Amino acid sequence: MAMSEAHHTGGCLCGAIRYRARGAPVSVNVCYCSQCRRQTGAPMPAFASFSDEQFELLSGAPATYRSSSSAVRQFCATCGSSLFWRRDGARELDIFLGTMDRPGDVPPPSFQLWTAHRVPWLPAIQGATDYRGDKAGSQS
Template sequence: MTQIHTGGCQCGAVRYRAEGELGFPHLCHCRMCQKAAGNYFMPLGGVMYENFKLTRGEPAWFQSSETVRRGFCEKCGTPLFYDGSSDHISITLGSLDDPQSVKPEVQTNLAHKMPWFGTLDSLHHDAKMDMTPQEEETISASSNQHPDHNTEVWPRGNGDAEGRS
């Protein structure tokens, strides 16, 4: 059975579908990916162009170098794609509806990896800062974040009372 991966941006304006295994799932630590993600690394996995399609909206593109353009949602800013002008497009793994379904297998550009990154699991956990179930429910009830599945209509209130199909 062919794997189907769906995903999109935080606001739901851009959605996509990828068929098959996502190749070369990795964490890139290069400075350009750090800046594009606004994070310490960018998780990416590739799919052949013929197995990829946009199912809602169109991304905006930023030409980050001569050979690379990066797709993102123009409305909410979510980084979505890395297009390196080859036979595939790379998808940001965090934009998948089920991000835990694709485990990175390798890291790249370790010269730019944060030197303290390996110590993150030893950081103190402040449980007082965790959301309670009631806080999560309150936030969820008013959230403008697209749910982790395809919808016929989004945002809420456009004929789809709960924003789900």
């Protein structure tokens, strides 16, 4: 099946929240920022981004937490699974790759964000563009 026809399903640990994303992701990335690390408990959370038109929430209602002045994070209020990240005003949703049923079906990350905060023992991902901050150049 071509990536443009692919269906990516996933959900939280307890199964209360399920989703589907259709087609190829807009992008795939890894983020090393302290907020992503703290939310997930992992040193390098990865995301697949899909446009709003590609995404469908199948069941459940994620809880929302405003983690900064420009973005919200969504998670399962029952089991705590980190699910989604969205920049204010964006027409796409970043899905935590670890919540996908088959995360290996999406392409490898094409970029890495906040590499200035990467844990020193983690190697850079070959072939992925490094951004010391976010893609807009912010390093705060």
